[in-house]
Amino acid sequence: METALWLNFNHDQVQMVGISNTNNQNIISNFVEENGLTFPILFDSGSSGGVQGGDTYDLYYMPNDGSPYPRDFIIDQGGVIAYANNEIDTEWMLTVIYDLLNTTNGLVGDINQDNIINILDIISLINFILGSEIPSTDETMLSDLNQDEIINILDVVMLVNLILN
Ligand SMILES: [Ca+2]
Numbered sequence: 001m002e003t004a005l006w007l008n009f010n011h012d013q014v015q016m017v018g019i020s021n022t023n024n025q026n027i028i029s030n031f032v033e034e035n036g037l038t039f040p041i042l043f044d045s046g047s048s049g050g051v052q053g054g055d056t057y058d059l060y061y062m063p064n065d066g067s068p069y070p071r072d073f074i075i076d077q078g079g080v081i082a083y084a085n086n087e088i089d090t091e092w093m094l095t096v097i098y099d100l101l102n103t104t105n106g107l108v109g110d111i112n113q114d115n116i117i118n119i120l121d122i123i124s125l126i127n128f129i130l131g132s133e134i135p136s137t138d139e140t141m142l143s144d145l146n147q148d149e150i151i152n153i154l155d156v157v158m159l160v161n162l163i164l165n
């Protein structure tokens with residue numbers, strides 16, 4: 001989550017928050033430290049301070065189900081839930097995020113704009129990075145996969161992952 005989602009995207013484009021099911025600061029701090037997290041963690045109010053969770057946890061808790069409550073959500077630009085899952089599925093989350101970004105930006109990663117993301121787009125991207133081709137304004141936007149306003153090897157890595165997935 002930290003590296004695949006939070007660190008990969010410009011935070012103007014994609015915001016990520018964790019929601020703790022406890023208000024026990026020691027438990028939260030240990031979790032943050034163990035996992036090297038840098039995204040904000042929110043409290044679930046109403047927690048007793050143990051690990052039983054607070055008001056929101058209680059609302060969504062489903063006893064006797066495999067996993068007791070949905071853990072991961074993606075909320076779109078209009079405030080509508082676009083994804084909810086009770087198991088971690090980073091690849092699926094990335095696909096949903098790209099779909100949401102693409103509704104306003106064109107097909108990010110499709111640098112030659114032929115509606116397919118494939119090896120030809122990787123070749124164009126590498127040529128831009130090496131300076132052997134100069135990208136147009138559109139191509140610059142489509143080449144910046146992680147939306148950090150720099151075109152570099154990180155965008156190549158994301159494009160390769162997008163094609164392989
Ligand atoms: Ca293409």
Ligand SMILES: [Ca+2]
Pocket residue numbers: 143144145146147148149150151152154155
């Ligand atoms: Ca970039």
